[in-house]
Amino acid sequence: MTADDSGATPRDVDTGDDAVPGAPDDGSAGDSARGGGGAGDAPADGSAPAGTDPARAASEGAPAAREADDENTIAIRLEQLILGADRRYTPFQAARGAGVSMDLAARFWRAMGFADIGQVKALTEADVLALRRLAGLVEAGLLSEAMAIQVARSTGQTTARLADWQIDSFLEGLTEPQDSGLTRTEITYPLVELLLPELEEFLVYVWRRQLAAATGRVVRAQDDAEMVDRRLAVGFADLVGFTRLTRRLEEEELGELVEAFETTCSDLVAAHGGRLIKTLGDEVLFSADDAGVAAEIGLRLIETMTHDETMPELRVGIAFGTVTTRMGDVFGTTVNLASRLTSIAPKDTVLVDEAFAEELGRIGEAPVSEAEAAAAEKAAEEGTGSPPPPYRFALQPMWQRPVRGLGVVEPWLLSRRD
Incomplete structure (x- = not known):
């Protein structure tokens, strides 16, 4: 009832x-509501707590x-x-x-x-x-x-x-006080009064835009299973030597570095069609529906950070496969593999897994075999075959190695094609 x-x-x-x-x-x-607190709290009637000198309380308190x-x-x-x-x-x-x-x-x-x-x-x-x-x-x-x-x-x-x-x-x-006669608290009220309706409308606008984008991604799924458990490219970007930086930099400097890193990553991921899942201080997690988009994001992150003298080196790991999405986050073996690839990637490089390399080959973004690509190019020059696709990326197989919890994997080094 x-x-x-x-x-x-x-x-x-x-x-x-x-x-x-x-x-x-x-x-x-x-x-x-409790009508009081712990020892030393003043009674509700405003008198001095028991055991104190009323005159002293009046003058000091x-x-x-x-x-x-x-x-x-x-x-x-x-x-x-x-x-x-x-x-x-x-x-x-x-x-x-x-x-x-x-x-x-x-x-x-x-x-x-x-x-x-x-x-x-x-x-x-x-x-x-x-x-x-x-x-x-x-x-x-x-x-x-x-x-x-x-x-x-x-x-x-x-x-x-x-x-x-x-x-x-x-x-x-x-709210930094501009007048010595005003406190930060006194400045806050009129400022919030002015900003509140504007920020509220902006929040709803951004939410609607994000909801529209997320809905579009879901309805483009090929079947019902992919609407929840989808095949995505998932990548981590990690600052190299961050632990050492925390000991060397002042807190304010460290905060500015992390904010600059997160801002750069967020802007690049969004600009190239990916989605920033979350930031973890010295690491960001992103995803993309398309392997080519993820490859572009990974390389752009490395290139941007390399040209910024204020930033440490970066390493990126990307994997492709089935991903479970919950409450805006992503889970599963593919995510774990991307994290492991990041941890073993040399500085200023992008490592990808075998499934990601195969997906780039399937969509014509990179040749899985450079020898086959070279043969196709030569045949096209001699007029005995069709030219290969205009590949954007190159893949170089690395040594197979055991990865904790995931068995033996074969990483591939991702780069731009000359």
């Missing part, structure tokens, strides 16, 4: 004592208390601005108002990455509506319960990282 069926609203429901997740645990709501109150006030105003509503409901009331069980509500909230907050009145109308929408998709049969939780988890993880980046990198630079 939903809240509407019973005639009850979230305000009509008594709160419980079970600890359940609700909203990001910033500590402000939780502390006020008042400025700090006023400063803390001011910061809390601005924090609450910022939260209201961003969320667009006041805190009105406990998690129990929100679940009841959305017409879902507490168990399902807790699973949704945890999947979105929100901390357990007990029964603090910290949720808004938007939280109730989000629960109602997810539950409605399940009730309508559009999503299974497990899939709805996956939607919540993938969205929560992605947007959490985006929000952290925007606060740590974006807003931090923009």
Whole structure:
């Protein structure tokens, strides 16, 4: 029975004592609801804690208390601005108002990455509506319960990282105080007020564009099996000697180097038709539907980094085969093989597996046998045969070697064809 069926609203429901997740645990709501904290916390009436000198507390603690109150006030105003509503409901009331069980509500909230907050009145109308929408998709049969939780988890993880980046990198630079009379906190509110609607619209635009691109990739699959388990080219690009750099560079320098590396890789992968799966500090993982696209990306990464004197050497490993995709990530033996190839690749080179080499040959991007290609070229010059395709890439077989967990593999060195 939903809240509407019973005639009850979230305000009509008594709160419980079970600890359940609700909203990001910033500590402000939780502390006020608990009515106190650990040893040394001031009582709710504002008097000095037991065992302290009231006069000393008044003289030494008042400025700090006023400063803390001011910061809390601005924090609450910022939260209201961003969320667009006041805190009105406990998690129990929100679940009841959305017409879902507490168990399902807790699973949704945890999947979105929100901390357990007990029964603090910290949720808004938007939280109730989000629960109602997810539950409605399940009730309508559009999503299974497990899939709805996956939607919540993938969205929560992605947007959490985006929000952290925007606060740590974006807003931090923009809120540098220009006037000594204003603090960074005081500058933040009007800035967020101006940026919020613009960033919100831009986020939706980019998401729609990415959704359209992802949908296009799926519908181009040749059969139902390939819509989930698809044959892709998967590559890793890894900075050589990164561990040594971490000991030699200052933290700020190291951060700038990693950011420049990730930016370069992201731009090159996108520009040439690949997809950046994730970044891992000194390593990036990318994929491409086409082996020729992946080969171009791998070589472009090496060429770009080689000409940048501020960057360490790079090595790239690419494999081709069946890949399982889940929540925007890729898994399987093909991914593991690409990682192993990267670890054994000489600096400033691209190593590929045998399946990738064969795929390049199949689509006419590289001759698997240079001898056969040379013979075909000679026959074409003599007028006794057809010219070979205009190969873009060259492949050189390397020594077979055992690879941990994958048996013996035969790497191929990828290069541009002269």
